[in-house]
Amino acid sequence: MSLKSKFLLGLFIFGLGTSLSLQAQDRIRLEAVAHFNKYASAEYNDCWGYTDANGREYALLGVRNGTSIIDITDPSDLREISFISSAKSIWKDIKTYQNYAYVVTDSSGWGMQILDLSGLPEKVELVNTYKKFTISHNLFIDTDRGILFAQGSHAAPVRILSLADPVNPVQISSFGVETHDMMARDGLVYVSEGGHGTIGIYDYNDPSNPKLVKRFKIQSAGYVHNAWLSDDGQHLMTTEETVGKTVKMFDLSDLNDVRLVGEYLAPSKLAHNTHIKGDYAYISHYGSGLRIIDVSDPTNLQEVAYFTKTDKENGSGYIDDWGAYPFFKSGKILVSDISDGLYVVEFDGAKE
Template sequence: MLKKLLRETVLLSALLMIMLPGFVRGQGSANVPLRAHVNMYPASGYNDCWGYTAPDGREYALLGVRTGTSIIDITDTNNPTEVTFISGNSSSWRDIKTYQHYAYVVNESGGGMQIIDLSGLPGSAALAATYSGFNTSHNIYIDVPNAMLYAEGSFQEPVRALSLANPLAPVQVSYFGIECHDVYARNNIVYVSEGGSGSLGVFNLTNAAAPSLVVRIPVPASGYVHNAWLSDDGKYLMSTEETTGKTIKLWDIQNLNNAFIADSYLAPGGLAHNTHVKGDYAYISHYVDGLRIVDVSDPNNIFEAGYYDTYPQPGNGYNGAWGAFPFFNSGKVLISDMQTGLYVVYFDGAAMQDPDIAVIPLFHNYGDVQTCATASKTFQVINTGTANLEVAAAVTIGPNADEFSVTGGGAPFTVPPAQSHDLVVTFAPTASGTKMATLSIFSNDPDENPYEVGLAGNAIGEAEILGDVDENFLANSTDGLIVLSYDAGLPIPQPILDRINAGIGDVDASGATNSTDALIILSFDAGLTVPFPVGQPFCP
């Protein structure tokens, strides 16, 4: 019902816009709000984009620029920040994919394949290696679970299959197929968009050293067969043809030997570039039509569910949206526009099936906790949404973050809708005073990422070693004494009692000097090494 209403709303909006005086193609957006726009290299121009989520949950856009790769932190869409720029050969074409904490970058002008180490983020990223087994490549794809990278050469070359068993030193294991423009792979099955040959080649690389053709699917009245992407359930394949007037086709491939077109789509500008499928939607970079989002939940009746136009000027052709990336757990979607850079958007239609994080309590004060002791609190992470909540990281930040830590139920974890997950956070102060920190929870909630919980506590009873003295507080005697100060009225700190019970020394708390401080005196045989550092907090 919701999807039917969404479809009717989009169609009505489009009809009203067409009826308006002076309407031109590609105005505004529908169901796709803008969250950030970055245009740092307007004189250079842009090409493709990809996304990367770091182990701490922070999200990055990897943006292809004519002169290199821009790595942009988009975790906070109110403040997108370029972390670094990795220079490369000047090229109108640049393609980027990730494996583990590496980004692999190719281009059409030479220099081999750059391998960028992302493990230093959020502080930095650096070029770690360059693969020189080929000089140029137009597109690459990585079958992550199988550690295989597939590289297309220069339009009319076959496909190279490279093992990433050593991510910094890829090894070519085979070279297969005919003309190739782009490639997609899953579970060792490779789908090749065969460009001017007008077909989709499907290959089995279970034995990567000996690829075998499964089937070649001819595209009827084909244009230039440009790219293809598999549905989540593997039953459908969506393909694009980079030829004006040629539709985006959704193929039913449940029987590969009898694949057929279930339905098709084309935006008003008439020229599609790349498609990516996630869940019930295809996210299409559609040149002058910007990003187009198509509902494919009913493969026999697909329809446009939303769009964001990055190129509102009149006209058509090879301008506007080059690439898209819809795979962040947070729901962010990237668009790379050839003229105006990076756009970060959300799709409101997908929000019908979004997680929604809540945490109880939202703030906790641990109260008075004795130095060297601990206090714990259990927080409930609740999913009030309609899709799984994927929590990638839960960390403490702030001025006293090192005295608060997650000690139970730590990330990563998944919370189904209407369920909860317990996180235990422990306060373990090491010095006296008021302490504050923030528990930051990184998840795929599209609206609150990170979700922040306030933490506070008051550390008391710090024991400090004053010195090694005798019973007359003289330095030279047959017996040594260690004097520690702590707040009066408190129990003797447990770490001191533990040492006394172990026979290390005896204790006398009678040496109180005033109403706010007391002394604990431990006696030791003279000449022994003092087991506690003088002048430092006593926290063994």
């Protein structure tokens, strides 16, 4: 190697090391302001949040044999309001629309539970179980249009349901290829197509006849797991739930030329899901806990804060942080831990 080459290589290594060290110095370790672990023997999965008409905030915590609804308004005084039993399943997903929560599991034959949240803070009631499908791994709800997307079977990979009557959903159509998860906004749904290694973008302005607008392949993809759109709709962040596969940011400003512009991976090297709110992405990153990434410059993703329940940041495998919910106006963030239940943390960047 020539002297010049050695010099340039040295500059590159120094620059890389400086960048990483600055990121580590600037990031904040968040502390839990609350912890709930009533069902440790059952274990936990995903979580979602709900705010009632009076501004009280609730965690909807997935337990393997049910759903726990917890008032987190005062972190020093967590109160479980209700526990709604379900079939036992490792996997569960929960989303909300108006005063209702919709709960699905991977337990065959169970269908979709519909919970009435209007009785909070006193009670939550199971008001219906939708049985027109028997199993679903993930849900997404376009709350502006009252449209629910349910991950489905190979025969009906994504189902579209109308929530015109929230207690009695009606399936409108189905579409797609093998699917793991969906995220929708403004008439476009972004579908994480699992083992296909692709993201499918569909127009559902006519929900009875969704149409493929664009499908793009993630190079050397793992299992394409979830995706979330930036607030301005110009970028999409994706996860692949595969060891060593990065969280990726794609520029969607020109759908004829979708470009990878940023990547990130925490020490555990296994990311689960990402959500974006404002200038930050909130990644549930298994053994690396919750990771908060500044995405204001999508080409320069920077970790600014994190939460782990211990000092260890690189636990391997499918452990610790399953889910995260950053959408409360207060700046509270829910973190669901597989073995240790619910943690609540606060982050100024999540406040509205």
